[in-house]
Amino acid sequence: NAGVTQTPKFRILKIGQSMTLQCTQDMNHNYMYWYRQDPGMGLKLIYYSVGAGITDKGEVPNGYNVSRSTTEDFPLRLELAAPSQTSVYFCASSPNVGSGAQETQYFGPGTRLLVL
Amino acid sequence: GQQVMQIPQYQHVQEGEDFTTYCNSSTTLSNIQWYKQRPGGHPVFLIQLVKSGEVKKQKRLTFQFGEAKKNSSLHITATQTTDVGTYFCAGRGSGNEKLTFGTGTRLTIIP
Numbered sequence: 039n040a041g042v043t044q045t046p047k048f049r050i051l052k053i054g055q056s057m058t059l060q061c062t063q064d065m066n067h068n069y070m071y072w073y074r075q076d077p078g079m080g081l082k083l084i085y086y087s088v089g090a091g092i093t094d095k096g097e098v099p100n101g102y103n104v105s106r107s108t109t110e111d112f113p114l115r116l117e118l119a120a121p122s123q124t125s126v127y128f129c130a131s132s133p134n135v136g137s138g139a140q141e142t143q144y145f146g147p148g149t150r151l152l153v154l
Numbered sequence: 155g156q157q158v159m160q161i162p163q164y165q166h167v168q169e170g171e172d173f174t175t176y177c178n179s180s181t182t183l184s185n186i187q188w189y190k191q192r193p194g195g196h197p198v199f200l201i202q203l204v205k206s207g208e209v210k211k212q213k214r215l216t217f218q219f220g221e222a223k224k225n226s227s228l229h230i231t232a233t234q235t236t237d238v239g240t241y242f243c244a245g246r247g248s249g250n251e252k253l254t255f256g257t258g259t260r261l262t263i264i265p
Contacts, residue, residue, distance in 0.1 A: 071253075073255075078260075079257070079258075080242060080255045080256060080257045080258045081197070081242065081255040082255075083252055083253075083254075083255075086252060096252060097155075128196055128197070130197075135246075140202060141185065141187065141202060141246070141253075142187075142199040142202070143187070143189075143197075143199060143244075143253065144199070145196040145197050145198070146196065147195075147196055148196050
């Protein structure tokens with residue numbers, strides 16, 4: 039298993055440009071998440087999904103959109119990039135949530151985004 | 155909303171010294187998880203605690219969940235250079251599908 043993969047690894051955007059960050063997992067996990075991590079800071083949840091066709095906002099959703107058409111893929115779309123979106127973006131997946139289940143979140147390697 | 159705070163923010167220790175980071179939630183948690191992130195890397199799951207007062211050990215690491223299920227700690231005995239990184243706790247509230255990550259404690263080791 040490759041686990042959680044993300045592309046690209048690094049990208050520079052100009053203000054106002056748009057892009058899609060790709061995330062794929064091959065573990066058949068229902069739950070998927072997008073986080074951003076600013077330098078020296080913790081993780082903030084952008085969007086999450088509990089299964090194909092279902093998405094919901096996290097703590098910092100403004101300026102982003104997601105879709106979940108398949109179990110495997112959970113792309114994150116940035117429209118009209120702004121310098122405040124300069125960050126490292128992590129995608130994660132989890133097999134179970136709640137009811138005392140083991141809830142390990144598996145993280146991808148991250149995408150470093152610089153908006154100039 | 156739920157908030158999870160960690161202290162200290164930074165910790166510098168001599169190799170061989172012990173290290174502890176503390177995690178406090180504003181609300182009661184159904185479980186708490188701990189992750190480690192090496193410099194330039196991604197978070198990696200360490201452990202999950204579910205029961206009130208639970209204590210779990212992984213070699214030199216000891217994890218504890220408070221009786222009220224609102225706080226937790228991670229203690230590392232006799233630190234090694236491989237322990238360098240940022241340690242995050244992450245708490246899940248009851249009936250909540252989202253984890254709230256703590257602010258993290260960055261550990262550096264002085265050889």
